[in-house]
Amino acid sequence: MCAFQTTPNKDCIRTAWDLPIxxxxxxxxxxxxxxxxxxxxxxxxxxxxxxxxxxWTSVEERPKDPKRLxxxxxxxxxxxxxxxxxxxxNKLTLLRGDVEHxxxxxxxxxxxxxxxxxxxxxxxxxxxxxxxxLDFDGGLGFGGNKGKPRxxxxxERLFMRQAGSSFTLFLTVNVRDTIGAHVTSFxxxxxxxxxxxxLRWYAGRGDGExxxxxxxxxxxxxxxxxxxxxxxxxxxxxVSYDGxxxxxxxxxxxxxxxxxxxxxxxxxxPRDVWKLPMLRxxxxxxxxxSSQHPGGNSGDSQRLLQGAPKEILSLL
Amino acid sequence: MVAKKQIKTTGQHIAQLNLSLDELDKHPGKxxxxxxxxxxxxxxxxxxxxxxxxxxxxxCIREYAQNGVDAGARSIRIKITGNAVSIxxxxxxxxxxxxxxxxxxxxxxxxITEHVGFRGIGLYSGxxxxxxxxxxxxxxxxTRVHNMVFKFADMKAQLDTERLQDSSKKRTSLVDLLxxxxxxxxxxxxxxxxxxxxxxxxxxxxxxxxxxxxDQQRMRNYLLANLPIDFSSTFPHQAEISKALREKLGVxxxxxxxxLQLPGRESLAxxxxxxxxxxxxxxxxxxxxxxxxxxxxxxxxxxxxxxxDLNRKESDPEYAGLLFKMKGFSIGTRDKARTLFSRPQIYxxxxxxxxxxxxxxxxxxxxxxxxxxxxxxVLMVELEExxxxxxxxxxxxxxxxxxxxxLAKHGAMLNKLDSIFGSADSPVGQFDEAMxxxxxxxxxxxxxxxxxxxxxxxxxxxxTLATDINLKAKKYQVALEKLIKEPAAVFQNKKKSVKKGTSxxxxxxxxxxxxxxxxxxxxxxxxxxxxxxxTIKSPxxxxxxxxxxxxxxxxxxxxxxxxxxxxxLSEKIADNNLEK
Numbered sequence: 001m002c003a004f005q006t007t008p009n010k011d012c013i014r015t016a017w018d019l020p021i022x023x024x025x026x027x028x029x030x031x032x033x034x035x036x037x038x039x040x041x042x043x044x045x046x047x048x049x050x051x052x053x054x055x056w057t058s059v060e061e062r063p064k065d066p067k068r069l070x071x072x073x074x075x076x077x078x079x080x081x082x083x084x085x086x087x088x089x090n091k092l093t094l095l096r097g098d099v100e101h102x103x104x105x106x107x108x109x110x111x112x113x114x115x116x117x118x119x120x121x122x123x124x125x126x127x128x129x130x131x132x133x134l135d136f137d138g139g140l141g142f143g144g145n146k147g148k149p150r151x152x153x154x155x156e157r158l159f160m161r162q163a164g165s166s167f168t169l170f171l172t173v174n175v176r177d178t179i180g181a182h183v184t185s186f187x188x189x190x191x192x193x194x195x196x197x198x199l200r201w202y203a204g205r206g207d208g209e210x211x212x213x214x215x216x217x218x219x220x221x222x223x224x225x226x227x228x229x230x231x232x233x234x235x236x237x238x239v240s241y242d243g244x245x246x247x248x249x250x251x252x253x254x255x256x257x258x259x260x261x262x263x264x265x266x267x268x269x270p271r272d273v274w275k276l277p278m279l280r281x282x283x284x285x286x287x288x289x290s291s292q293h294p295g296g297n298s299g300d301s302q303r304l305l306q307g308a309p310k311e312i313l314s315l316l
Numbered sequence: 317m318v319a320k321k322q323i324k325t326t327g328q329h330i331a332q333l334n335l336s337l338d339e340l341d342k343h344p345g346k347x348x349x350x351x352x353x354x355x356x357x358x359x360x361x362x363x364x365x366x367x368x369x370x371x372x373x374x375x376c377i378r379e380y381a382q383n384g385v386d387a388g389a390r391s392i393r394i395k396i397t398g399n400a401v402s403i404x405x406x407x408x409x410x411x412x413x414x415x416x417x418x419x420x421x422x423x424x425x426x427x428i429t430e431h432v433g434f435r436g437i438g439l440y441s442g443x444x445x446x447x448x449x450x451x452x453x454x455x456x457x458x459t460r461v462h463n464m465v466f467k468f469a470d471m472k473a474q475l476d477t478e479r480l481q482d483s484s485k486k487r488t489s490l491v492d493l494l495x496x497x498x499x500x501x502x503x504x505x506x507x508x509x510x511x512x513x514x515x516x517x518x519x520x521x522x523x524x525x526x527x528x529x530x531d532q533q534r535m536r537n538y539l540l541a542n543l544p545i546d547f548s549s550t551f552p553h554q555a556e557i558s559k560a561l562r563e564k565l566g567v568x569x570x571x572x573x574x575x576l577q578l579p580g581r582e583s584l585a586x587x588x589x590x591x592x593x594x595x596x597x598x599x600x601x602x603x604x605x606x607x608x609x610x611x612x613x614x615x616x617x618x619x620x621x622x623x624x625d626l627n628r629k630e631s632d633p634e635y636a637g638l639l640f641k642m643k644g645f646s647i648g649t650r651d652k653a654r655t656l657f658s659r660p661q662i663y664x665x666x667x668x669x670x671x672x673x674x675x676x677x678x679x680x681x682x683x684x685x686x687x688x689x690x691x692x693x694v695l696m697v698e699l700e701e702x703x704x705x706x707x708x709x710x711x712x713x714x715x716x717x718x719x720x721x722x723l724a725k726h727g728a729m730l731n732k733l734d735s736i737f738g739s740a741d742s743p744v745g746q747f748d749e750a751m752x753x754x755x756x757x758x759x760x761x762x763x764x765x766x767x768x769x770x771x772x773x774x775x776x777x778x779x780t781l782a783t784d785i786n787l788k789a790k791k792y793q794v795a796l797e798k799l800i801k802e803p804a805a806v807f808q809n810k811k812k813s814v815k816k817g818t819s820x821x822x823x824x825x826x827x828x829x830x831x832x833x834x835x836x837x838x839x840x841x842x843x844x845x846x847x848x849x850x851t852i853k854s855p856x857x858x859x860x861x862x863x864x865x866x867x868x869x870x871x872x873x874x875x876x877x878x879x880x881x882x883x884x885l886s887e888k889i890a891d892n893n894l895e896k
Contacts, residue, residue, distance in 0.1 A: 062398070074463065077402070077452055077517050080395065084404050085511060089393055090575065090583045096398045110398035110526075112579040 006044050009241035009281045013251055014048045016286055017239060018170060020311035021253055025130065025168055026052035034116050037133030037170070038099055041078035045133060046088055055091040057116065057129070062096040062109045072096075099134060100154035103161060117161075128165040132158060135170070139177025140214070149179060155222065159229035164258050166231075171218070171252040174243075175210045183210075183217045190220060198293045199274055211240040211250045212291075216274045218252050223267060231256040233267045236305070236312065240289065241281035251281075275300040277316060286315050359475055359493035362421070366443035369681045373445050373525045374538045377403060378683075379438035380516045381543050382645060383418075384572070387514065391573040394539070398579065399526045401446075402517040405572075409455035409512030412500070415464050418451075419498065421490065437681075443468050447520030452503070456512035459505040467497040469520070532578050537633045539574055539586050544644020546571035548587035553598050557614050560600050564612045565671055568643055592635055594619040595667065599709075603698045608674070610695055613638070615668030615706060621714050623664035636664040640686075641671045648684045656696070656703040662710045663703075670699065711893055714849070715770035720778060722767060726760045726785050733792055740791040743799055750796045757793045761786065766847075766886055769894060838874065838882045840864055848889045 026033055032054025039046050039058040046056050060076045063069050076094065083089035095102055097109035106125035107113045118126045134155075141149025158169070184203055191199035202216035215238040226233040236253040243249040259265050277296055280289040301316045339348045370376060380403040381392050387407025395402045410418065422437055442449050447469040454461045471493050478487050488496075521529065529535060539545060547554035561569045577583040595616040603611040615638065618624045624636040637650035653670065657663040676691035686692045730740075733753055737743030743750070764771070764786050771782045841864045845852055852860065871878045 073400070073448075073450065073517070073519050076397070076400070077450060077463075077515055080402055080404060080517075081452065081513065081515055084393065084406075084513060084515075085508070089395075089404075089577075093577075093580060093582075094395070094397045095580075096400075108398065110579065112398065115580045115582070 005244040006040070006042070007241075007243050008284055010243060010249075011044070011048075012284050012286065013239055013241065013281050014045060016315075017236075017251075017281075017312070018045075018253065019049060019052070020309040021168065021236065021255070022049055022052045022131065024309045025255065029130070033130035033168075034128070035131045035133065036114060036116070036127070036129040037131070038135045039079065039133075040135075041075045041082060043079065043082045043086070043088060047086060050088075053091075053131075055093070055116075056088070057093045057095060057114050059095050059097065059099045059102060059108070061098055098150075099136075100150040103154040104150065104157050106161070125161065126163060126165070127158075127161040129162070129167055130165075131168045131170070132162075133170045135172045136174070138174050139179075140173045140218070141177055141179045149177075152179075152221075156225050159225045159231060159256070162231075162256070162258075163229050166255070166257045168253070168255045169222070171222075171254075173214065173218075173250055173252075175214065175248045175250065180210060180213070183213050186217055186221070187213060194272075196272075196274070198272075198295065201293050202274065209291075211238075211248055212278060214238070214250050215240070215278050218250075219254065219273045219276075222252075222254060223273070226254075226256050227265045227267060230259050230261050230265050231267075232259055232265055232269075233257075234269050234307070235273045235276065236308065237276040237279050237301070237316070239279040239281050239286060270304055272300075273304060276304055277301060279315070288316065354491040355489045357490045359471070359478075359488045359490045361490050362440060362443060362471065362493065363475060365437055366440050369437065370441045370444070371682075373528055374535070374542075375683075376441035376445065376518070377401070377529075377539070378542045378645070379441040381405070381572075381574075382438060383407075383516075384514060385544060385570055385644065388570070389572055391575070392543070393575045393577070393583075394535075395577045396526070396529050396579055399521045399523070400517055400519050401521055401529055402515060404513060404515045406513055409514055410451075410453040410462070411455045411458055411460065412462055414455065415451065415453065415462055415500065419464065419466075419494075421494065440466075442518045443471070445521055445525045446518035448518075450517045450519060451514065452517075453514040454506045454512055456510055459507070459509045461503040461506050462500055463503055464498065464500045466494075467499075470497045530578050532576070532581070532584070533631045535576055535578070536584070536586055539576065540588055540633045541639070541649065542646045543574055544571050544641070545574050545586055545588045548590035550587075551589040551592065553595065553616060554589070557598050560598075560614060561612070561671065564600075564602065564609070565673065568673065569671070570644055572644075589635065589667075591632060592624070592667070595624070596713075598668070601702055601705075603695070603702065605674070605691075605694050605698070610672070610674035610677070610691070611699070612671045612673060613668060613699075613702065615666050617706075617710060617713060618665045618667070621665065621717060624667045625664070635667045638663075638666065638668045638670050641669050642677075642679055645683070647672075647679045647686065652685070653699070653703075656700050657707060658704070659707055662707045665710050666706060708894075712773060715767070715890075715893070716773050719767045719770040719774060719782075722763055723771075723778060723781055723785060726763070726789070727781065729756065729760065730785060730788050730792070737792075737796075740788055740795055743792065743795050745799070747800070750799050754793060754796045754800060757789050757796070760789045761793070764789075765883070766890065768887075769890055838879050841867065841882075841885070844882060844886050845889065848886070848893060850889070 022033060033049075033052055035046065035049075035053050035056040037045070037057075037059065039056060041060075043056075043058070046053065046058075058079060060079060061072050063072055076096065079092075079094065080089070083092045093115045095108035095112060095114065102108050102114065106117065106122040113119055113125065114127060114129075116128045118124075118128075120126065136151060141151045155171075187199055187203035190196070191203055199216060202212055205212040218238070219233075219235045223233045223235070234255045234257070239251045241249055241251065275293070275296065277292055277300070278289040279286055298316065301313070305313060305316070336348050336350055339346070370379075377394060381394075384392050384403070384405025384407045387405065387409065389405035389407035391406050393402075393404045395404070418439060421440070439449075439451075443466075447467075449466040449468060450463060451465075452461065452463045474488060474493065474496075478485070547558060558571070574586040575583045576586055596619055598614045598616045601613040601615070602609055603613065618626075620626065625632075625634055628634065634650060638653040639650050640647040640652055654660055654663050672686075672695065674691055674695065676689060677695055678687045678689065679685070680687050733740070733743075736749055736753070737745045764782060771779055774782070839847070842852060842857065842860050845860065867878070867881070871881065
């Protein structure tokens with residue numbers, strides 16, 4: 001039995017939210033997009049986005065624990081079968097290992113680098129994917145005394161790897177993590193710096209509303225690292241939904257456009273991306289979440305999402 | 317739970333054995349049957365057979381691909397990911413009963429007449445190289461998917477432990493080993509019940525073997541040499557050969573499309589004869605024993621009269637020679653058929669395949685030869701005859717092509733004489749040029765005479781060209797001889813170049829003329845043989861030397877008799893080449 005299980009909410013996001021964004025990117029570059037990420041054994045993402053994709057590099061974990069390894073091996077085998085069944089295997093490259101490890105080190109558990117990399121030594125290796133789909137089976141990080149969580153490090157490293165190559169990031173995280181205090185502290189600091197009540201509102205969310213904190217914090221974190229690596233960033237509203245076994249998930253989408261700037265770049269999208277609305281996917285549809293930050297209005301969406309696909313704007 | 321057959325305990329087994337031995341004691345001299353039990357077959361057999369039969373780790377890929385072909389697969393995908401090797405085919409797939417039958421050791425549900433594999437051990441060919449073997453399959457008409465896993469590492473660990481233990485301790489039987497470390501799972505249903513496939517995955521292949529599997533060149537060349545891979549669409553003769561094979565072999569000809577993907581690389585389609593050129597159109601040969609077709613052969617001769625692999629790069633597959641095939645799978649290498657040819661250098665001019673259709677010709681377990689049998693002997697005799705025919709055809713082709721090249725060369729030479737002397741009717745020119753041309757014309761006429769039989773095999777227009785060249789060369793020869801003998805012309809030129817004269821100048825000139833007009837010294841005997849394409853090795857060279865010496869003693873070299881003998885011998889050798 002594979003670890004990842006799709007749900008109707010995930011399926012809805014895949015087709016109603018993600019696909020129009022990818023279609024716009026596909027039309028902009030006039031070619032198929034190259035995918036890197038966690039397709040899962042059933043490759044539902046690839047099947048849903050096949051019309052805009054050119055190739056897919058799929059990552060399946062390779063745990064050390066023998067029982068988990070056996071399950072992971074069966075999942076990898078299922079992935080091969082799925083690819084064969086749907087005629088996807090010619091364009092499929094399978095890497096084994098943790099996706100965070102692959103991004104950080106530049107290679108999988110067997111030393112195989114992603115095919116769309118420049119094969120340079122790890123410190124200099126660059127990727128040139130158009131789409132990174134990081135569907136972490138778990139939270140954004142598990143902190144403690146062991147330093148920065150690997151997923152956070154991986155996200156930071158991703159911008160270094162992709163330097164010079166524009167890409168879309170789909171990031172899906174579970175609200176269960178142990179870095180909540182760090183997230184809150186980060187938001188409070190930004191609220192103070194920006195003197196922003198909206199950010200204070202997000203920082204002050206209580207139990208059961210951690211998804212809101214992530215909604216505000218993650219784009220700020222990503223934008224900081226994107227701009228440091230000369231990317232212009234464009235964020236879409238976050239979408240929260242109930243996933244497998246009713247786990248609360250938050251789905252982030254951003255497009256990072258590589259620039260030639262020699263200094264850290266300032267994105268064209270207005271700075272106050274925290275004013276984007278929170279969306280909720282449920283019952284097969286994506287709508288505005290019932291709870292929004294104070295003062296939120298449709299004007300913010302219009303202002304912040306200039307250039308977004310009309311299918312996205314129509315949902316807001 | 318799968319129902320198990322009743323297995324006797326050790327006690328019951330010994331009791332039965334004792335009964336038999338009692339009979340033996342009671343009736344000395346009478347043969348008594350001895351029953352065997354599962355415990356009589358040790359687990360070491362698995363290790364012995366897999367290591368002994370599959371010395372090349374790549375052979376396991378062949379074995380699993382073979383199963384796919386037997387299941388009617390049209391395509392096979394081989395993928396290396398990290399240290400896992402997967403072989404996926406689109407054959408008929410297996411239901412539960414099929415998987416259980418396939419797992420049996422040394423017992424195959426397949427038939428030697430219909431299938432490639434029939435010994436029931438191929439499944440275990442990966443035993444020595446991976447941690448576990450996983451087989452996942454879905455059969456057309458069923459939505460059930462099963463996954464069978466053989467935990468080879470655990471089996472090996474158990475065997476290793478037992479090897480070190482005290483000899484008094486009981487060793488595991490093969491049955492027990494397989495029972496303990498093989499499992500089967502029913503997976504979630506397949507949505508499309510018309511879909512069929514089998515995926516074989518070798519998990520955790522040992523590092524040295526992974527390096528071998530990840531070598532694209534070696535993998536590609538191994539697959540090309542061993543699997544029934546389809547022809548490349550770029551091979552000029554693929555349509556004709558494929559059609560002939562399908563017509564002659566019917567369902568026994570099952571080419572497959574093979575894709576290979578190595579870590580981090582795009583998938584590569586493996587195709588046969590993709591980069592080979594300059595071959596003549598194929599010829600087809602059916603080999604019969606009485607009225608039964610026992611083999612079908614296609615061959616192509618290289619157009620350039622050298623080995624087919626002349627321009628082959630190190631990384632390219634080898635195509636020189638013929639490859640034995642049974643149901644599309646190779647038996648041995650292309651060197652195997654070389655011994656059928658009496659002249660090995662001709663063998664490499666050919667490429668082709670020998671499809672064995674006689675089921676009585678059985679490949680050995682290693683698939684590098686055939687088991688000794690009367691059927692094999694009959695086949696080899698017939699193939700030797702074919703090899704003679706092919707050698708003769710190659711020789712004729714060679715003679716014809718050599719003749720064509722000579723005609724072209726001689727024609728060009730005569731054209732050059734036209735530009736020097738004006739025409740063959742009344743040439744005008746310098747003494748030295750005339751002398752050189754006269755000598756060359758002698759060579760041309762000799763060459764045309766030597767190649768007479770070969771020229772007769774050429775098309776009409778080439779024969780006409782040969783006649784024209786012959787006539788023109790003779791005309792030139794006569795005219796130049798006259799020019800050379802004409803004193804005014806000769807000495808006109810010589811006076812200009814010779815110092816203030818002595819009468820010896822005239823004598824020198826005449827002596828020169830005489831020597832030049834005299835026919836050239838005839839070739840030595842050994843030259844005659846070598847010019848005809850023979851390779852002279854010891855002690856033949858000594859024998860020929862002796863003949864030369866005797867000939868020189870009996871007949872004056874340069875004399876007419878000597879020259880006639882040499883010409884006659886040359887013709888005899890040319891005839892012999894043709895007849896052979």
